Amino acid sequence: MDNGSKESTPRPTGFHHVAYACRDAEATRHFYEDLLGMPLVHTEVKAGDGGFFRHLFFDTGDGTCIA
Template identity: 55%
Template sequence: MNQPVPPAPIRRLHHYAYRCRDAEETRHFYEDILGLPLYHYIENDYVPSTGEFCPYTHIFFRIDDGSFIAFFDLGDNEAAAPSPNTPAWVNHIAFMVDDLPALQAVKQRLEQHGIEVLGPTDHRVFQSIYFFDPNGIRLELTAMTVPDAQMQAESAGVRERLDAWTLKKKARLGTR
């Protein structure tokens, strides 16, 4: 009888990839404005995982924790289309900065570059600013406003709260 294979321990995010309209425009935004260094570059005519012909450039920007935000330029000057069934505020990437002064400094820098910024918004345990990159991807920068111990204490009971949401949603939708 086969023993179930336990999951491998996931250590951190390696990268999250999006489609971009233009690699240089995206590089300018993420490297020159946000300060994330361009770290890795791949150019290929074929998709390694599928063998499909699709010339592309894949660029990676390194975040301080060693993870990456990455983009595919498919060479057609098209950005990814937004999902028609999802509000624009739902899908986003949130990056963390050290503190509230750093958050304010980034907001000021973005605005100096003509980027419209919403916030800061107070989420009780952190504050955030929101803006869009040149590809229409919503970004959030956050600064924690409570100590790690408080966040750990607040994680108690999170599964029970999710279970309660699931029941409430099922009742609203009339499903079991």
């Protein structure tokens, strides 16, 4: 829909945090650390109902992390 303005959709300028679910932590680590060059800076493991979850935090280089 064109309303005559060039900018009708707000554009993000940054993000606070991002978290993605994955099934293979080692493949995820390899992708972010080895291929994209984002170092793994922190890991958290927590027990939950019927299992556990692991958070991997990768430094994006601008003071934020992808988890």
